[in-house]
Amino acid sequence: MCFRSICANPSVLLTPKPFSAVALAMSLIWLPAGAMADSNEPAQAIPELRESIEALQGSGDTWHPDIAESTLSLARHVQETGDHVEAIALLERAVHVSRVNHGLFSLQQVDALEMQIQSHLALEQWSEADGLQQYLFYVHSRAMADNDPALIPALEAYAQWNIQAFRRRLGEVPAIRLIDAFHLYSVALSIVDADPVLTEQSREMMLERLAYLAWLMARTGAQDRQQAQYTNFRMVDDEWVNQVTERRYRRYNNPFLQGEYALEQIVAMRASRLAAVESAGVTGEARDRLLVAHTNAILDLADWYLLFERRNAALDVYESAWATLQDEDEALQRRVFDRIVMLPRFETVRQPTGDPVPTREMQATAGSISGSSVVPDSTAQVVADDSPTVPYVVMEFDINQYGRAVNVDILESWPEDDVGMHRRLIGALRDSRMRPIFRDGSASRVRDLVYRFPYEIERDESETQ
Structure with missing residues (x-):
């Protein structure tokens, strides 16, 4: 079943128990710090919280918001004791109450979703944790606009989840996780591209991450396989990605072109910074630092050509990197060139x-x-x-x-x-x-x-x- 921004496994959303696969409630984030973090030890706090919940339910209002808050706090203490089975049951009950009060896709669910994922992982229930991680991102994508910078942490978190799932060879087709992670980062980059402040802070790191994912996809042949592109196990909706990114980072689903484009963007950004300081007459360590950064970006691009056996192109770009430092002192040249670098460098x-x-x-x-x-x-x-x-x-x-x-x-x-x-x-x-x-x-x-x-x-x- 595919939604606006993510294809969700129906078993995560449709269960015999009401909303049983979705976890609870971030409503405690608006409580005072003292109320949010119960200072009592679990052995003392758990009976008190159980009594509080029973009292609230006994008053006749079984959907009172305080029930969700108290149940979340109880689940946190139960989780600390290592009883993850009961913690999950409590979180499922709490989320039901929270969703009645705040809506199906409210961000009040986030803390409890994360707690429930932790408990499933502690029980080695990968499939359940994976479904909830997927739904956690879906909640964020429904609660926020596609171009909202506040969506970036959720995009990065779900991308990292998919990278780790690939590394651990989880799921029936682990390589498709790389495709989803690449698309999630490309959406995050599209948001960053529209904001000059975010561009300066985050764009290089995200572009480097895209290049790394392109390298992994080249190693696995992930994008060469039709089943990896269109399998039911793909979770991120390509149409949504294309709409948000205008296909800027897709580059014909060719991992060489995807990584090349990302690394060329980094070279351009660093060249622009270096030109700005040189035109302003800046010298010394500040200028040298930007010069080294620019040269290293050129070297990364040359490395990329070498990894894909484009030797002539690689040597040409390596020589252009050397040319940027040929008039500098020998110590600066050694700092950049006289070292062992395993490729790709950003691994x-x-x-x-x-x-x-x-x-x-x-x-x-x-x-x-x-x-x-x-x-x-x-x-x-x-x-x-x-x-x-x-x-x-x-x-x-x-x-x-x-x-x-x-x-x-x-x-x-x-x-x-x-x-x-x-x-x-x-x-x-x-x-x-x-x-x-x-x-x-x-x-x-x-x-x-x-x-x-x-x-x-x-x-x-x-x-x-």
Whole structure:
């Protein structure tokens, strides 16, 4: 059943019990702080709240607004004791009362919807939590105008929910979550685009998020599949998205074009800021900071071309990035170019940090490489630890001018004879793409890098579906 802005699972909305799948009431947000947060311990507060609710119901007005407020407070205390089954039942009762008093799509429901989602997750009831998260966004979309900036937090929250659902491989077709998340962020961006203040505050971050989602969709082939576009499991209404965004960010459902457009927008924004300060005669650290930001945006765009095997375009853009700093001092050039960057750069959990090139510690799983920095030349000290707690491999390798790891050698490992771990980590390193290291304006081969890769066995994070 499809609504104006979201396709809702009928089982979430139509149940044998009155409104049983929708949770309660944000009405407490208008109460004084002392009334909203009961200071009593649950053991004392729960009997008192039960008595209060019974007294209100005994007066004959079973729909009194105070019943919803007291029931929400009772549910909060019951939830704290770990009794999530009763908490959900209380929240369902409270929402019924709240909706009678405030309307089907009133924002008074929000706090209780969120509480109910928490309880379902605690009970590992993913399907129920997913339906309520979907409905939580639907309530916001019905209560607010499509161009209302107050809708942005709900758009971002539901987008993040979908990203996490994809990462945990939840649902029958996990990859479609990426499509819905991309469209939710594109709607948020359309709202931001109309407000100069929001544009300055939030647009770059959202554009970067769009590029990241485009990369994940390219990895999964999500938009190439008809069932992913039109399946009944899609939750966000494409017609609503097209109406709000005027298809600006859709880019023919092509993930390369979607990410390219987002990254080009960031380059343009940073170029505009840099031009403004330079025209005003600003110098020193303020100007250098904007120059570095602009150059990094150009590098992100070059990385994007490299990820999609457009090598000539990538090298041209890398050279243009170098040209922006070629007349600057050497320290500023090293700050930008002399570092290892795992691609895509905006997948931040995979970055080894921005220290100069030599030795770092990196994290690895069966399908990906990621990392955090260590003190240069500390590998020997770490490897010498007689009691490692996590399996690891120390590898030496070169990075060629196209960002590929070559000449990979294992220097040391624990356990020493785990051939399967060796094979998986070498494969993960070779499959990863890194930003080429630039020296004197040209992509250069960098030799004899040594990295330590702790290895934790996880489900395959190759992001293929």
